[in-house]
Amino acid sequence: MESLSNRKKVLEQKPMSFGEKIYLPSIAKGLAITFKHIFKKRETIFYPEELRPMSENWRGLHSLKRDENGKERCTACGLCALACPAEAITMEAAERKKGEENLYREEKYAAVYEINMLRCIFCGLCEEACPKEAIYLDGPFLEADYLRKDFIFGKDKLVEEPLKP
Amino acid sequence: MELTFVIEKVVLVSVIFLITLGIAAYSTLAERKIAGYIQGRVGPHRAGPFGVFQPLADGGKMFFKEEIIPSQSNPFLFIAAPCLALLTASIGSAVIPWGQDVTIGDRVIQLQVANINVGILYIFGVVSLGVYGIMIAGWSSNNKYSLMGSVRAASQNISYEIAMGLSLIALLMVTQTLSMREIAEQQNGFWQNGWFSWNIFCQPIGFLVFIVCSFAECNRTPFDLPESENELVAGYHTEYSGFKLGAFLFSEYINMFVSSAVMSTLYFGGYNFPFMNDLGLSSNIIAVLGVLFLFAKIFFFIFFFMWIRWTVPRFRYDQLMNLGWKVLIPLSIANIVVTGIWITVKDLL
Numbered sequence: 001m002e003s004l005s006n007r008k009k010v011l012e013q014k015p016m017s018f019g020e021k022i023y024l025p026s027i028a029k030g031l032a033i034t035f036k037h038i039f040k041k042r043e044t045i046f047y048p049e050e051l052r053p054m055s056e057n058w059r060g061l062h063s064l065k066r067d068e069n070g071k072e073r074c075t076a077c078g079l080c081a082l083a084c085p086a087e088a089i090t091m092e093a094a095e096r097k098k099g100e101e102n103l104y105r106e107e108k109y110a111a112v113y114e115i116n117m118l119r120c121i122f123c124g125l126c127e128e129a130c131p132k133e134a135i136y137l138d139g140p141f142l143e144a145d146y147l148r149k150d151f152i153f154g155k156d157k158l159v160e161e162p163l164k165p
Numbered sequence: 166m167e168l169t170f171v172i173e174k175v176v177l178v179s180v181i182f183l184i185t186l187g188i189a190a191y192s193t194l195a196e197r198k199i200a201g202y203i204q205g206r207v208g209p210h211r212a213g214p215f216g217v218f219q220p221l222a223d224g225g226k227m228f229f230k231e232e233i234i235p236s237q238s239n240p241f242l243f244i245a246a247p248c249l250a251l252l253t254a255s256i257g258s259a260v261i262p263w264g265q266d267v268t269i270g271d272r273v274i275q276l277q278v279a280n281i282n283v284g285i286l287y288i289f290g291v292v293s294l295g296v297y298g299i300m301i302a303g304w305s306s307n308n309k310y311s312l313m314g315s316v317r318a319a320s321q322n323i324s325y326e327i328a329m330g331l332s333l334i335a336l337l338m339v340t341q342t343l344s345m346r347e348i349a350e351q352q353n354g355f356w357q358n359g360w361f362s363w364n365i366f367c368q369p370i371g372f373l374v375f376i377v378c379s380f381a382e383c384n385r386t387p388f389d390l391p392e393s394e395n396e397l398v399a400g401y402h403t404e405y406s407g408f409k410l411g412a413f414l415f416s417e418y419i420n421m422f423v424s425s426a427v428m429s430t431l432y433f434g435g436y437n438f439p440f441m442n443d444l445g446l447s448s449n450i451i452a453v454l455g456v457l458f459l460f461a462k463i464f465f466f467i468f469f470f471m472w473i474r475w476t477v478p479r480f481r482y483d484q485l486m487n488l489g490w491k492v493l494i495p496l497s498i499a500n501i502v503v504t505g506i507w508i509t510v511k512d513l514l
Binding site for chain 1: 199202203204205206207472473475476477
């Protein structure tokens with residue numbers, strides 16, 4: 001049939017030449033290629049000692065931030081839990097007592113703050129929802145573990161290290 | 166038989182056996198390293214510096230794994246098969262001459278376990294016994310994949326043994342002997358009577374057929390159809406686990422070592438090396454150097470086996486049979502005819 005697009009190309013299968021039929025020259029060519037590869041640079045990244053370079057806006061594990069005086073920024077407003085599409089975040093609010101002003105920035109704080117890392121999809125919407133700039137996904141990878149309960153990260157794992165005096 | 170003779174042979178046998186096992190163990194590491202390098206990886210590197218303890222770790226793992234014997238299998242044959250595979254693999258090295266005679270005091274020590282005058286026939290017998298291990302393994306497992314793998318192994322080994330034997334007949338016409346030691350001695354030095362003395366230079370086609378057949382006999386890629394992971398699960402050793410599986414894998418590497426040694430001895434001068442007679446060294450030093458050269462050749466061939474494995478893809482089954490029956494056998498017969506004509510013409514001149 002006549003080709004409408006005019007792009008049809010009839011290919012002819014040529015019979016193999018003697019050199020191609022005995023197959024050995026192409027094996028030699030293949031061997032040369034693999035031999036060259038022995039001396040090429042290795043692509044391996046030695047994972048636990050060495051990390052793959054990550055982009056600037058890469059989203060890792062969450063951390064709850066402190067302000068410049070070392071007080072926790074989170075006020076347990078619950079916007080992050082509301083924004084979370086995977087419903088991974090829960091928290092319980094509490095009122096700041098007298099004498100705790102150096103621990104929490106505002107009168108209300110999160111007594112319990114838990115993220116279920118098996119539910120989390122690392123979308124970063126909690127980060128965007130937070131009005132207090134308290135949560136950021138700037139951590140490392142999520143590491144493997146044996147039990148489901150160990151994937152629910154509480155404040156002990158999430159809150160940043162206190163400022164060094 | 167004198168006592169010193171017995172002691173000498175026992176020492177030689179144990180040394181060769183230990184070397185064989187060591188080389189087979191480290192071939193597994195070398196294979197994984199070479200695979201890694203060719204594919205742009207590094208291979209095992211955690212166990213010791215550069216992964217040198219990896220074979221020990223693998224062997225230890227094999228020992229401590231559970232030995233499963235399927236309930237529908239034939240237990241006696243199931244256990245006998247890996248033993249047979251390991252046995253036939255390791256007795257092949259008995260007739261290989263490892264070096265020239267060493268003279269200590271007035272004792273002449275031959276670096277060969279058995280200097281029999283039918284060395285090549287012995288090697289052939291052992292090689293053809295090798296397929297029994299695989300066949301019995303596949304049959305006794307009572308598993309369709311195992312059976313398929315062992316049927317393939319049997320037909321492949323039978324077809325390629327013919328071409329292998331025919332390629333050797335041409336070699337025997339040139340050397341006029343079946344003794345491995347005499348063949349090695351005939352290839353003395355590198356240059357003799359105006360031509361290279363190594364057999365590769367008068368039997369290049371024969372060597373080509375021989376090396377292709379030895380790839381097939383060792384069940385190595387591109388002829389690893391008895392195993393072919395992606396078609397038959399694991400071929401004949403699908404049902405095997407623990408140390409019995411280890412014995413099969415080990416015997417594959419021992420086979421590779423022995424056939425590399427046979428190839429070096431028959432075609433690449435064995436323990437001979439260029440200018441060995443012009444160096445003016447004592448015969449003992451030449452003998453030690455010869456052993457080192459033989460092992461260098463063997464290591465090159467083992468590397469070549471692995472290099473081919475990570476380069477050439479597996480043949481289809483009909484292509485394999487095509488190559489064996491329609492290409493290699495006619496080629497080796499033609500080689501015999503040409504060799505015969507050449508020998509006759511040379512005698513007439």
